[in-house]
Each structure stands twice: as structure tokens, then as C-alpha cells.
Amino acid sequence: MDSPAVLAGAGVVLLGVSYALYSMSSSSSASSPSAPAAKSTSSAAAPAKSTNGVINVYFGSQTGTAEGFADQIRAEDHGYDVKVHDLEDFDADSASEHAAGMKAAKLNLFLLATYGEGEPTDNAAEFVRLLKAGELDVAGAPFAVFGLGNTQYEHYNAMGKLADGKLEKAGAERKVPMGMGDDDKSMEEDWEAWKEKLWSAFSTGSAKASKGPGKIKPTFDYKEAPAGSKPKSVPADKRQPSTRFYFEAVECECKVNKELRSPTDGGSTKHIEVSLPPSLKYNTADNSAVLPRNDAALVKSLAASLDLDLSKTFELAPHDGKHMFPTPCTVSDLLTKYTDITGPLRRADLKALSAYCSDPLDSAVLLRLASKEGKAEYLEKIEKPQVNFHHLATSMVKSLSLTVPDFVAVTSRLQPRYYTISSSSTKHPTALHMTVSVIEGKNALTGRPFAGVCSKHLQEATKCDVFVKESTFKLPEDNKTPVVMIGPGTGIAPMRALLQEVRAQASGAGGKGGGVR
Numbered sequence: 001m002d003s004p005a006v007l008a009g010a011g012v013v014l015l016g017v018s019y020a021l022y023s024m025s026s027s028s029s030a031s032s033p034s035a036p037a038a039k040s041t042s043s044a045a046a047p048a049k050s051t052n053g054v055i056n057v058y059f060g061s062q063t064g065t066a067e068g069f070a071d072q073i074r075a076e077d078h079g080y081d082v083k084v085h086d087l088e089d090f091d092a093d094s095a096s097e098h099a100a101g102m103k104a105a106k107l108n109l110f111l112l113a114t115y116g117e118g119e120p121t122d123n124a125a126e127f128v129r130l131l132k133a134g135e136l137d138v139a140g141a142p143f144a145v146f147g148l149g150n151t152q153y154e155h156y157n158a159m160g161k162l163a164d165g166k167l168e169k170a171g172a173e174r175k176v177p178m179g180m181g182d183d184d185k186s187m188e189e190d191w192e193a194w195k196e197k198l199w200s201a202f203s204t205g206s207a208k209a210s211k212g213p214g215k216i217k218p219t220f221d222y223k224e225a226p227a228g229s230k231p232k233s234v235p236a237d238k239r240q241p242s243t244r245f246y247f248e249a250v251e252c253e254c255k256v257n258k259e260l261r262s263p264t265d266g267g268s269t270k271h272i273e274v275s276l277p278p279s280l281k282y283n284t285a286d287n288s289a290v291l292p293r294n295d296a297a298l299v300k301s302l303a304a305s306l307d308l309d310l311s312k313t314f315e316l317a318p319h320d321g322k323h324m325f326p327t328p329c330t331v332s333d334l335l336t337k338y339t340d341i342t343g344p345l346r347r348a349d350l351k352a353l354s355a356y357c358s359d360p361l362d363s364a365v366l367l368r369l370a371s372k373e374g375k376a377e378y379l380e381k382i383e384k385p386q387v388n389f390h391h392l393a394t395s396m397v398k399s400l401s402l403t404v405p406d407f408v409a410v411t412s413r414l415q416p417r418y419y420t421i422s423s424s425s426t427k428h429p430t431a432l433h434m435t436v437s438v439i440e441g442k443n444a445l446t447g448r449p450f451a452g453v454c455s456k457h458l459q460e461a462t463k464c465d466v467f468v469k470e471s472t473f474k475l476p477e478d479n480k481t482p483v484v485m486i487g488p489g490t491g492i493a494p495m496r497a498l499l500q501e502v503r504a505q506a507s508g509a510g511g512k513g514g515g516v517r
């Protein structure tokens, strides 16, 4: 909103359409307690188009938040030629080329998430190694760092802090003080506030962001494919790091899927035994990652609202050669397996969607909700009632109009959900067990039912797409040290696996031997 007059206008619009836009049906629903989801546009560099110079944006992202922020910088651009780089492409071989590009740029922006014990994301591991080793010649390169973290973790924003310090030590020139986002409280607000500082320092007078966004330029070519076409195989280095799991998960049979609770308990906790093919191995207390599937009824109603043909088959040819998900696939696959339709909607999502409304009133309302001034309305109308993309598209913003490529570009990718494996790999080398609490409830404000996208999918599943994520959680090697198990939040699942492992080792299974603790 760039003037008080427009702001007042938007306020009136908001009230005027509040009944139509905000009266929400209580019939449809599902929401997920999801991790921030990866946005769909990724690292393809836009063609050079500006005389104001280049801003390089490097992202270190595991679940897509930092990557989504990088896309926002590209969309807002403020008259710069914004080039987004996946840090995975930053290795010893390419370091000097990147360093030269960094020195020639107006700014190099690093968006870095922290994981584990203050560790980098997988895609930033090599960059961080080079940075720590002092092997980057970046003297004089202008930089700014925004770290993404969570104050619940001991090593809060360790990667952002490390990069900020090491870049300075290497002689790079800090242009904006480091920003930090806290996922426990206010990641998006922290980011918006920092971005304001960034743009005010780098303003070129091009106020593209304040006018509202245009449609996102897809970073791929879309074409229809013959019905029945199967996904093409994609080599590992041609898979987008943030969505690599779509290519790597293996479809497995759920040979046991039984309810653990008695009918009088209420709620549902499932014991699921997944048969593993020889290619899939795990160690006791590793995590299983499951690819969720959206509920078929939600997919159908969303497709009907957006007038998308679920049976259509299409293929994406990425401009940067990195594939987002396996294609050719159907629009049904896109909506069921590859799109987060029930996760929380962030303000940036609303802003992006405002460009796809045929009714200017809808656009104005979405922009208002996405704006700083509309923060209270966002809280009341979107956050508290847990409005997700499905609700928005089916019940609130009737004029939303998305082609399939628009849909891919503007929506977020569905992320895997992680469950601690509750079996011992010594006892069950060819099966992994999961103990899954099914998430279901009603929104306190609207009474609308919601369900966890993955636990609900697993509740009756006979098959699921799985991969294994290593864990640092292990029993002591010596088989003698006494162990006290405390499971706050993690529940019984890892304990069951460890107890099975201790027993299996005590009985000599797996050739390890050992004593009972």
C-alpha cells in the first residue's frame, strides 16, 4: 500500500467483502503442523535486466524457508538483477568463480538456516567448510547475512552468526547488520523487518515491492504430455536439493497397520510395520521420513474450485536443469503429492497469491492481509482460524485463477514428515516400525475440523513412500553403560526401538552379543 488513500481504500474493501471472503465453510478441512514448506520457484537465475547491478542471493535451506525468502528477494528486486544461488553449487571447484561474481556484485545476501547441534543445512555443508577453513577469497565483496533459527535450540542461529563473522574475517564488507529470524516466535516478522532495513539501504527508487507483486515468472517450461506418461529418471545432481526427497523416497508396503488405542480412549495411535526393500537400510533410532498425501476429497474440491483438470498429464523442463519433482505426472499427482494445500499460510503467500485474482477487490484484501498495517487482520482472519491454501481457494477468494504452471510457481511443495523408527534394526533388518499418533481436532475459533496431513494419510495406509534419515541418537557402544530413557514429546517410539535393540544384542542377534542392562 503506497499511500494513505490506498490504505484507507483497502480498509473499506476489507470490511466490504469481509462477509464473502471471511465466512468460511466448516465442512472442508485439514491442516498440518507442517515445517515451513519449500516454495516452488527455485534457483534459476533470471536473465539480466537491470543497470543497477547484481544482487546475489545464496540460500542454505533444508525445508525451504530460506529458499522461499530468496525467491521473495528475486520477486521484489527493487531494480536489481537478482540472482538466486543454491549453496549446494558452491564447492571447492566453483569457489573462485563465485568469489569473482561476489566481488563484482552490489550485494551478496546469505540466507542460512541452522540445524542439529548448530550445523549447516545439507546444501550449505561444503560452503560452510570452505568458510571455516578460510579458503574463500572474498576480500572487499559486499555482503549481508540473515540467519534462520529457533530459540528453542541451544545453538540459536549458529550458521548465520558463523557466516557473518567468517565473511568479515575474510575481508568482505558488511553492508547491513546481520538479521536473525526465530521460528519459535516470529520468523516472518523478523524477516520482513530485516528486509525493510535491507531495501532502505539499497533503495534505487524502484518501488516495485510496494506496488504489489506481479505474477511469479516460472523457472521452468511447462508442456502437456501424453496421458499415461511415466516420470523420467533424473540423475542425482539434477534434482533440486530442497525437494530431492520426492526422487529418493521408496514406495513400501505397510504389512501391519493396527490401532493401539482401545475404542474408549478416543484418539488414534497406529503401529505400522513397513516392509523394506534391500536398498533401504536403517540403524536403530534413526528416523523414517514419510511423504504425505493430501486427502482425496480436498484435492477434488480444490481442483473443482480452480477449474484444474486432475487427469491432465504434464512435464516441466527446468531452466537451471534442476527438477523440482518427478514429471511427467498428472495434475492429480501435483495436488496430491507435491503441493502443500493444508499448511499454514504466511503473509508472503497471500501477497504472492494477490497477483492471481481476477477480482481486484480480492487482490486488495490479500495485499492488505499481507501488509504490515494488516497484521491484526491477518492474525484474526488467517492465523487463528488456521486458514490454509485449500480454504482460501475453495471458500474465500473465489476469483483466484491459476493455470497449472502458475499453480506450480505460486504454491509450496509438500514436505516429508519424520517419525522416529520404533523398531530395532538388529531384530528387524527388513522392516521398520513406526508408532504414529494421528493428529485430528477442531479449530477452537471456527469449529472446523483439521487433520495432520501425514498421520491421517498413514492411518489407513497399505503403502507409503519412505526414506531413512540418520540420527545421532544411539545406545552406548560398550553395551554396559546403564541407560535412563526420558521421552518428553518423543513418546515411547524411540524407547521401544532401544529396548528391542538391547534385547536383540543380549541374545546375540546381529552378532554383537552384549549384556542386559
Ligand SMILES: Cc1cc2nc3c(=O)[nH]c(=O)nc-3n(C[C@H](O)[C@H](O)[C@H](O)COP(=O)(O)O)c2cc1C
Pocket: 035, 036, 060, 061, 062, 063, 064, 065, 066, 067, 113, 114, 115, 116, 117, 118, 119, 121, 148, 149, 150, 151, 153, 154, 155, 156, 157, 158, 183, 187
Ligand atoms: C530438526 C531441526 C533442528 C534444528 N536445529 C536448530 C538449531 O540447532 N539452531 C537453530 O537456531 N535453529 C534450529 N532449527 C530451526 C530451523 O533452523 C528453522 O526452522 C529454519 O527456519 C529452517 O529453515 P529452512 O526451512 O530454510 O530449512 C532446527 C529445526 C529442525 C526441524
